[in-house]
Every structure is written in C-alpha cells, then in structure tokens.
Amino acid sequence: MSQPTLPDRFDSVEAVEDFMTAPSDALVADLAKTPGDIIVLGVGGKMGPTLARLAKRAAPSKRVMGVARFSEPGVREALAGAGVEPISADLLDRAALEKLPTAANVIFMAGRKFGATGNVPLTWAMNVQVPAMVAEVFKASRIVAFSTGCVYPFVPVGSGWASEDVLVGHRDIHEGERVQVCLAAANRDPAVFEQPDDFVMDRAHNRHLAFGAGIHRCIGAGMARMQLRVVLEEILRRVPDISRMKSILRVKPEVSLEDGLKATIDWFRQESGSRPALTSAAQEHRTP
Numbered sequence: 397m398s399q400p401t402l403p404d405r406f407d408s409v410e411a412v413e414d415f416m417t418a419p420s421d422a423l424v425a426d427l428a429k430t431p432g433d434i435i436v437l438g439v440g441g442k443m444g445p446t447l448a449r450l451a452k453r454a455a456p457s458k459r460v461m462g463v464a465r466f467s468e469p470g471v472r473e474a475l476a477g478a479g480v481e482p483i484s485a486d487l488l489d490r491a492a493l494e495k496l497p498t499a500a501n502v503i504f505m506a507g508r509k510f511g512a513t514g515n516v517p518l519t520w521a522m523n524v525q526v527p528a529m530v531a532e533v534f535k536a537s538r539i540v541a542f543s544t545g546c547v548y549p550f551v552p553v554g555s556g557w558a559s560e561d562v563l564v565g566h567r568d569i570h571e572g573e574r575v576q577v578c579l580a581a582a583n584r585d586p587a588v589f590e591q592p593d594d595f596v597m598d599r600a601h602n603r604h605l606a607f608g609a610g611i612h613r614c615i616g617a618g619m620a621r622m623q624l625r626v627v628l629e630e631i632l633r634r635v636p637d638i639s640r641m642k643s644i645l646r647v648k649p650e651v652s653l654e655d656g657l658k659a660t661i662d663w664f665r666q667e668s669g670s671r672p673a674l675t676s677a678a679q680e681h682r683t684p
C-alpha cells in the first residue's frame with residue numbers, strides 16, 4: 397500500500413487519523429522483516445494511539461498491544477476498534493510490568509514533560525525509574541525508546557525572521573526583523589538584579605536564566621551544579637592560598653574571555669612550580 401498524497405483539506409479528525417495511519421511500502425517491508433509481536437508501552441499519550449494503529453495496519457498478522465492506564469475516556473475503545481489490544485497497567489508498578497505479555501518488540505513511549513514542573517519526584521520516577529524497570533523486564537526484547545516527534549524541520553540558524561509584525565513583551569518586532577535570545581544579557585538585566593555586573597555569590601534574589609526557563613529548562617542543572625561544586629572544592633584543596641587571586645576574580649568589562657582564560661591557565665601551569673606572582677596578562681587586568 398503506497399501512502400496517499402496529502403489532500404487539500406481534511407473533513408474530519410477520523411480522516412486525518414486514517415491518513416496518518418496509512419503505512420508506506422517501506423514500513424510494511426520493514427515490519428515483514430521484523431519477527432515477533434509489538435507492545436507499545438505508554439500508548440495513551442498524544443501519538444501512541446496513532447503509532448499503534450499504524451503498526452497494526454502495516455502488519456495485520458502481528459499481535460499489536462498497547463499498554464497505558466487509559467485514564468482518558470475513549471482511547472481504550474478506539475484502540476480496540478483498530479485491532480490493537482489495549483492492556484491497562486500502571487508502568488510504575490513493577491509487579492504489573494512483570495505480568496505484561498512478553499513481546500519481541502517493545503516501543504517505549506512513556507515519559508513526563510508537560511506538567512513536570514511542580515512534581516519532580518513523579519517526573520524522576522517516570523523518566524528514570526520506569527525505563528530502568530522496563531529494560532530489566534524486557535531484557536530479551538528489541539526496545540525502541542521514543543523520544544519526541546519533531547514537528548518542524550531543521551533550519552539554518554541564520555534563516556529565520558519575523559514573518560509579520562508582532563509584539564513580544566513590550567517590544568514591537570517588525571516583519572523581516574531577526575530576534576536572538578541572549579540569556580547572558582538577561583542575567584545582567586539591571587531591572588531584575590541589583591549590581592548586575594558584580595559577582596555576588598550569595599545573592600538573595602537570583603532568578604537567573606543560565607539554565608533556561610519553562611519546560612525546556614536544563615535537565616542537567618543539578619548535575620552541572622554538583623560538578624562545579626566538586627571543581628571549586630578541588631581548586632580550594634589544591635590552591636589553599638587562593639585569596640591571592642581575589643584581585644582578578646572581579647568581572648571587568650574590558651577583560652576579554654581569551655585574556656581571562658590565558659591568565660588562569662598560565663597561573664595554574666606555574667602553580668606546580670614555585671608559584672610566582674600572577675602572570676603579566678593577569679597583572680594587566682588586576683583591580684587596584
């Protein structure tokens with residue numbers, strides 16, 4: 397069955413669903429070469445039902461199962477109607493996982509993203525503990541872990557601009573203008589931070605954006621902080637008289653990143669020797 401060409405319009409949700417679950421010849425051929433049944437774990441999300449139905453249409457002789465808690469009404473029935481076997485289970489429940497039918501092919505679609513803020517423990521359990529348990533329980537199966545559906549194609553960084561006049565915050569962005577997000581500048585916003593250019597280790601109000609914000613906020617922030625803590629502790633251990641460096645630690649706008657790095661690397665290179673005074677680059681920029 398070849399995938400039909402995109403129509404001018406769809407008249408119903410069912411028509412979209414039919415279109416999206418029409419398998420390509422390539423998919424039919426791939427699944428024909430893949431032995432065994434298919435179990436979709438976390439089938440109840442936005443994409444799971446369509447994917448499971450697509451698999452069933454591409455390989456009607458295979459048993460295709462979909463596992464979810466099915467808290468949303470109608471999903472279970474719709475899957476069953478499409479020939480997919482719905483199985484109710486909570487993936488956080490290890491005993492329930494162990495009772496699932498073993499299938500040669502697992503598509504893992506469970507994960508928490510939207511709504512993660514405010515419920516960190518559940519996010520951790522869903523995104524870390526559940527994949528680990530699934531990997532153990534289905535250790536004999538082929539597992540595909542589904543990450544995301546990329547709606548937009550990749551584009552060159554320089555190709556984007558405003559396609560119409562738009563107001564962002566209090567700024568008018570005109571058609572044809574480009575906008576670049578600059579987190580580093582936001583972190584020195586005088587409207588938000590007192591003494592924005594000073595390095596103040598114990599700021600009382602420090603809502604900085606170094607790790608981004610919102611649902612895409614850096615997932616490695618905790619780890620990055622821990623690594624930095626280890627680095628700082630090690631530097632302090634190895635360079636006990638670090639207070640001598642105090643004078644070059646102040647942020648000075650005229651010091652380039654390159655100068656700063658050179659000065660730091662030179663200083664550390666010499667640290668193993670007699671540890672002389674600061675290098676010339678550092679001397680140049682030291683605060684009186």
Ligand code: HEM
Pocket residue numbers: 579605606607608609611612613614615616617619620
């Ligand atoms: C000092 C070190 C780090 C900085 C400054 C940093 C900064 C950021 C920022 C600004 C974002 C948000 C990007 C956006 O809004 O689209 C981000 C996202 C992300 N970071 Fe980091 N990061 C650091 C370390 C790490 C580490 C150690 C890891 C992994 C162990 C990590 C993994 C990620 C991932 C996976 C995302 C994407 C999250 C998402 O799109 O939902 N980062 N990071």
